[in-house]
Amino acid sequence: MTSVGGSGRRTVRWRRSAAGVSALAWLSGLGLVNPTAAHADPLIYPGMEIIQRPPGKESLSCTLGFVDPAARVGVTAGHCGGNGPVFTSDGARIGQLAVAQSNIKPEGPLSRDDYRIDYEGIAFDEGVPINNVLPNGLRLGVDPAVVPRDGLPVCRVGITTGEACGSIDGIGNGWFLVDGLPADHGDSGSAVYTVTSPGNAAIVGIVSARFTANQTHRESTVALSWPTVQQQIRNDIAAAGRPEVASPVAANPQAPAMVLPPAPSDDRPSGPARMVVP
Missing domain, CATH: 2.40.10 (Thrombin, subunit H)
Structure with missing residues (x-):
């Protein structure tokens, strides 16, 4: 990834x-x-x-x-x-x-x-x-009823690859995969959304990385669940x-110190995908 x-x-x-x-x-x-x-x-x-x-x-x-x-x-x-x-x-x-x-x-x-x-x-x-309002004219909001699920039709608009649509193709621990055109450098942070009504969309996640499967080398987008x-x-x-x-x-130094709870990690040398941060 x-x-x-x-x-x-x-x-x-x-x-x-x-x-x-x-x-x-x-x-x-x-x-x-x-x-x-x-x-x-x-x-x-x-x-x-x-x-x-x-x-x-x-x-x-x-x-x-x-x-x-x-x-x-x-x-x-x-x-x-x-x-x-x-x-x-x-x-x-x-x-x-x-x-x-x-x-x-x-x-x-x-x-x-x-x-x-x-x-x-x-x-x-x-x-x-x-x-x-997204560049494509959709008004982006939050709908508590909209959560990531397999097969949900979604799109994203990034500064590099533009608008790309697909569907959720796998759910992880706080993240999910989106098939279709994978995100590229500069697309990080873009909203993954689903259209809820004409002119309106609800956020589903935030683009984080590009996923590459070990066996098939198929690429898709990794997004963090909203x-x-x-x-x-x-x-x-x-x-x-x-x-x-x-x-x-x-x-920011002007803000109070932020403190994280410990997050589980996985350092196994193999798995269904790999993550590489340039």
């Missing part, structure tokens, strides 16, 4: 192309009061390109997944995160990292019982306009009240 976060700053595409809101409301209460943007306001929307600079690395280009206009927060993949500002592809600042967690390893096997988490919460700057991402956000924010516990979570 290969991470599909940006491997560096790019200006050219690689190829053509309720309960739900409560966790994000908690995220907006981290104590991050972002200043009014000092630039011409860009528009924030799910499916747009965002740029960050992880410590010690080149700038990474990923896709913004879910956006909550009321809470003024968004979610992308955790391995895309830096430790501060978030920018548009034109270099305009739109917000800052609030909290992120990713247990994606540089290389190793992936089995169905492996717990994977890979999210980043972003607090958007005051005054920057926000909507929740209910899992929500619960992990709740856990991490709630754990911020336990300063005696060391935190391995990436967090």
